[in-house]
Amino acid sequence: MSTTFSLIAPASFTRPEILDQAAEALQRFGIEVRFPAQLQKRHRYLAGDVGHRLETLYEAYADPHTDAVWAVRGGYGCAHLATEIDWHRLSPKPLIGYSDLSVLLDQCHRHGLPAIHGPVMKEGVKLIADDEALRAASQRDLGALMGLLVGRNPESVTLTPITATTSATIEGPLVGGNLSTLASVAGTPLAFRAPPGAIVILEDVGEPYYRLERDLWQLAYSGALDEAAAVCIGTFDSCVPYGDLRIETLFETWLMPRGLPLYADLPVGHGRDNLPWRYGAMGRIADGRLQFRD
Missing domain, CATH: 3.40.50.10740 (Murein tetrapeptidase LD-carboxypeptidase, N-terminal domain)
Structure with missing residues (x-):
């Protein structure tokens, strides 16, 4: 076809x-x-x-x-x-x-x-x-x-748990996308807000770490992630680090106090790999893997 x-x-x-x-x-x-x-x-x-x-x-x-x-x-x-x-x-x-x-x-x-x-x-x-x-x-x-x-889901992918255990099972709609874009519409009629139980995927490109931290803070304090069940970190290609600061540390700083399970190494973003996924479709995290469901 x-x-x-x-x-x-x-x-x-x-x-x-x-x-x-x-x-x-x-x-x-x-x-x-x-x-x-x-x-x-x-x-x-x-x-x-x-x-x-x-x-x-x-x-x-x-x-x-x-x-x-x-x-x-x-x-x-x-x-x-x-x-x-x-x-x-x-x-x-x-x-x-x-x-x-x-x-x-x-x-x-x-x-x-x-x-x-x-x-x-x-x-x-x-x-x-x-x-x-x-x-x-x-x-x-x-x-x-x-x-x-044509209705065929991608194969499941392995995640690295950051503030979650490999035994955790989470199921919810997949939403999110580019961190700086979603942060930029906070406070507008387009403001992103994760639906209840959502698995939020975030990625970015070419941003220095202080801007990424600013955007994370914006999302966290705008209420965008209040009802999310987990966050998956995609790629942050060409983002300029500050010393030995890791991108996972920025996410931990602002999301761990909210009790959000955090996972890394999702091949989604501006780098070499950009696995496609249906926005709003169900995802399931189990045994350290993200499964794509209908």
Whole structure:
């Protein structure tokens, strides 16, 4: 069964040549993408003003010839759209992306629409990278993404317990995404709040540790994690450490007093590995592994 994707550019601008390279690489992998007549209409560092980005979003969801809506990249700007979308105009196609898309994934889930936290389209260039390990990881993650679209869950993954025991069993909806993005919408109508019993996945890229700590503090004291059952740490690629401070220590500092079980080493984020998962679907942590369920 073939799958065709509608492309959207809801956030930052991407050089067209990168998108062309990614589309060609994805086609070799058996993935077809459909570009709208004008995907981007550059506005400052964004792919377009709010009006343009909204219209391409509506067109993508209305296209009867595509099966899913795929963001070409994150960056910055998705929150602009999330406050303006007429949700009744969106068909039940899954939205796919991560990073700045975290706010849209969360809003899709709240409005009863399917969403997948997974690679963005421009990362299709990894399929033709010189690095063999990067190519293999991209093939694996894109294969898992295609599996999700036909109802096949990813294989379970091993976690490292930080403030939890390997014998703990936790089951709840999988939510979360990019730490700095979710922290940035605290105090707005888009504020992230983990549903009761949720397993919250958090990742980030390129942030110094003091900013990560600020964002963790923001989430913790905004009440975003009050009803969560556990937190899983994804990758924090290219985040600048402070001395020998470990990312796990930052999470322990602000989450351990709240009694939240904490796990690390989830292969989700901006690094080589970005395992896709259905936003809001059930996850189960048992025997030190995260299992993906319907």
